[in-house]
Amino acid sequence: MASTLSERVPDASDPSAPLRQRWPGRWQVFALALLGLASLAAAPLLAQPLVGLLGALSAAALVHAWLATQRCETCLAELSTMAVCLAQCTRERDMARADGAALNVALRRDTLTPLANRTAFFETLDVLVERRRQEGGRFVVFYIDLDDFKPVNDRHGHAAGDALLRAFGARLRAAVRHGDLAARIGGDEFALVIDGLTAQAALDVAQALLEDLMEPYAIAGGTLQVSASLGFATFPDNGSDGRQLLQAADSAMYRAKAAGKGGIMPSDWAALGLD
Numbered sequence: 001m002a003s004t005l006s007e008r009v010p011d012a013s014d015p016s017a018p019l020r021q022r023w024p025g026r027w028q029v030f031a032l033a034l035l036g037l038a039s040l041a042a043a044p045l046l047a048q049p050l051v052g053l054l055g056a057l058s059a060a061a062l063v064h065a066w067l068a069t070q071r072c073e074t075c076l077a078e079l080s081t082m083a084v085c086l087a088q089c090t091r092e093r094d095m096a097r098a099d100g101a102a103l104n105v106a107l108r109r110d111t112l113t114p115l116a117n118r119t120a121f122f123e124t125l126d127v128l129v130e131r132r133r134q135e136g137g138r139f140v141v142f143y144i145d146l147d148d149f150k151p152v153n154d155r156h157g158h159a160a161g162d163a164l165l166r167a168f169g170a171r172l173r174a175a176v177r178h179g180d181l182a183a184r185i186g187g188d189e190f191a192l193v194i195d196g197l198t199a200q201a202a203l204d205v206a207q208a209l210l211e212d213l214m215e216p217y218a219i220a221g222g223t224l225q226v227s228a229s230l231g232f233a234t235f236p237d238n239g240s241d242g243r244q245l246l247q248a249a250d251s252a253m254y255r256a257k258a259a260g261k262g263g264i265m266p267s268d269w270a271a272l273g274l275d
Contacts, residue, residue: 121191129240141248147257231251233248
């Protein structure tokens with residue numbers, strides 16, 4: 001066994017034996033040392049591309065971030081522009097609506113008095129007729145005409161006549177409730193619609209209204225006193241739509257004027273239960 005082992009262990013003093021056999025442990029150390037030296041020598045060569053790669057990646061990231069920032073700034077600028085445009089459009093829309101509303105009011109208002117005009121009168125009257133058809137109830141249409149208005153124009157001039165019409169319209173508007181409809185139908189003719197009146201109440205309102213309207217007016221530095229004739233009709237007794245009712249009230253007004261200026265006449269006494 002000993003000879004066998006001696007044969008298998010290389011002799012370090014034998015010059016003919018391979019170096020790895022004479023110094024097996026030293027050969028491994030030597031190999032490791034060479035590998036270490038090679039690693040040290042190659043490290044700068046390997047590190048330089050790695051550093052370059054990292055630098056390139058960092059530069060790309062910076063460029064990407066800068067581009068993203070530019071895009072964000074562009075988006076913010078576009079959003080700001082859109083907000084300004086939206087605000088401008090909103091203002092223009094509101095102005096258009098206000099102008100449209102003002103125009104609508106102007107088109108529905110009499111050009112001389114603070115009352116509704118003929119168009120607005122019939123529009124509102126038709127709405128009330130339809131409502132009363134569905135819900136039931138009564139309302140009264142009054143037709144009022146100034147007596148002897150032409151002599152006022154002839155004696156005092158058209159400016160005084162216009163001033164009288166304005167004052168008459170203002171007094172008519174002030175004499176009724178806020179929700180009642182008062183209109184100038186044309187010339188010196190006026191109409192009034194009051195909802196929810198009974199027959200007797202309609203007559204009482206007509207009498208009080210004429211008393212107020214025939215009070216003196218301060219016109220052109222002087223005083224004018226005029227009378228008016230009034231006729232009235234009720235829904236649904238004297239008409240089923242606005243035009244029938246106004247025609248019935250108009251006819252009653254002319255009968256009152258024929259009977260004596262400054263009078264009151266219903267379209268149908270019997271229909272009101274006052275015959």
